[in-house]
Amino acid sequence: MNDAAHVWQVTLVAGLLAAAVGAPSIGNGFVADDQWVVANRSSLEHPASVGAVLKEPYWPASFGGVMWRPAVMTSWALDYRVSSSPHWFHAVNVLWAAIAAALFALLACDLAGTTVGLIAGLLFAIHPLHIEAVANVVGRAELMAAAGYAAALVWAIRAERQRLYLVGVALGAAFAIGSKEIAVTLPAAVFLVYAARGYSLPNAWRPAVAATLPILAYFVVHGFVGIRTFYGGGLAVGLEHLNVFQRTWAMVPLSLQWWRLFLFPAHLSADYSPGELTVSTGFTAWHVVGVLVWTGLGVVAWRTRRTIPLLAIGLAWLAITISPVANILMPSEFLIAERTLYLPSFGVLLALAGVAMLIQPPRLRAVLVTIAVIAGAARSITRIPAWHDDETHYQALRREAPRSYRTLWLEGNDEFAAGRWGSGERLLLLSIAFAPNLTGPRYDLARFYMHARLWQPAIRQLEMAVALDSAFVPGWQALDQARRSVGDTGRAVNPH
Secondary structure, three states: OOHHHHHHHHHHHHHHHHHHHHHHHHHOOOOOHHHHHOOOOHHHHOOOOHHHHHHOOOOOHHHOOOOOOHHHHHHHHHHHHHOOOHHHHHHHHHHHHHHHHHHHHHHHHHHHOHHHHHHHHHHHHHOHHHHHHHHOHHHHHHHHHHHHHHHHHHHHHHHOOOHHHHHHHHHHHHHHHOOOHHHHHHHHHHHHHHHHHOOOHHHHHHHHHHHHHHHHHHHHHHOOOOOOOOOOOOOOOOOOOOOHHHHHHHHHHHHHHHHHHHHOOOOOOOOEOEOOEOOOOOOOHHHHHHHHHHHHHHHHHHHOOOOOHHHHHHHHHHHHHHHHHOOOOOOOOOOEOHHHHOOOHHHHHHHHHHHHOOOOOHHHHHHHHHHHHHHHHHHHHHHHHHHOOHHHHHHHHHHHOOOOHHHHHHHHHHHHHOOOHHHHHHHHHHHHHHOOOOHHHHHHHHHHHHHOOOHHHHHHHHHHHHHHOOOOHHHHHHHHHHHHHOOOOOOOOOOO
């Protein structure tokens, strides 16, 4: 059997395995962000025109109408033409997970041969870190962007021999950037794969330009469709008001969570926020550990660049692809989110596949890889029910991130709703302590105070809320009501 046949076998096996692992998620419903972005979205379910879908913001107008991802929005609009059932949407997610895994296996084969491609493809197909992207519908943005990204690089490698493949590079880049903004790093990745193949770097300029042009076009057109920003919100809670150097230093210890999730994903969580994680710009032991880990990896990768070149290639891939979600150069709403590590994880898994090739004899290597694949697939499958419905997702949050300000916020509201006001107040105050610059928990606590006619505590929370966000109209309206209730009509406010 020729080598081309082996390559296609590897890609098929990786794709089918990813589909098999993700298949149980087809039974999931719309959960968390799915509810706002996809479910009951009339502009997608009953669009006025194709153009209306292409111009539709990722987040609906009620959530600010921000971010533009036309490829993903079109995908969901097409889903609605078939069925409005969440099970259909999840089935399509599984299909995209299979396509992405197959393309990354193909890319790994192109970079380092079929054995490395098989190992990297299998590990990518079953990695538990990927479940958040597969098992909730909004994760499709990660899957589609990664698939376009990998396809563009596969074509880029072939373009070194035949320039016609540059068309494929441009199409892959357009699809990737139309799915998610992480594709801005694609031109840099083109140079990386050329270096990995041993090609002349000056020859990479053509595919790099082919990848760059549709990305530039996206940013130009973005301004004409009326979408205000490229991201969903401000910086993650805990990173507000920090400059780029402070954010970089704060992320050093937090980046250790990336490595834990890449290499030992036994504990997974739907939330990584203050309370569970500590944001610090000081000098702590975890800062030292973080610096040592990154420095050590860099030194090892450099010293083994000829004997284990995939270590250096994998680390460089990670640095390139994680930059848009690292909270350093670009803003992100989350300190860490598992689904945003989908694309960066390929670099780590490619490096692991390169290290695995050192294991002798080959039979021992096969046994160890098989054990890793079985363990990863089992963990992935057991993780899927956490995204089954809103209640199971909430219970997973309480189990996995009990001290996150988000969990405490939700629990506090539940306690108030159940009439347990003492514990509700305690939980919301704790949530505020972990996220003092967030308006939401303060506003909710103030509303409960107002319901109990505790006007002064309500006014204090509302004054802080509107001081944090002067555009928060519900906060101003509630503050106006609370002040009038205590006879303070002189300072009553009415922003509209």
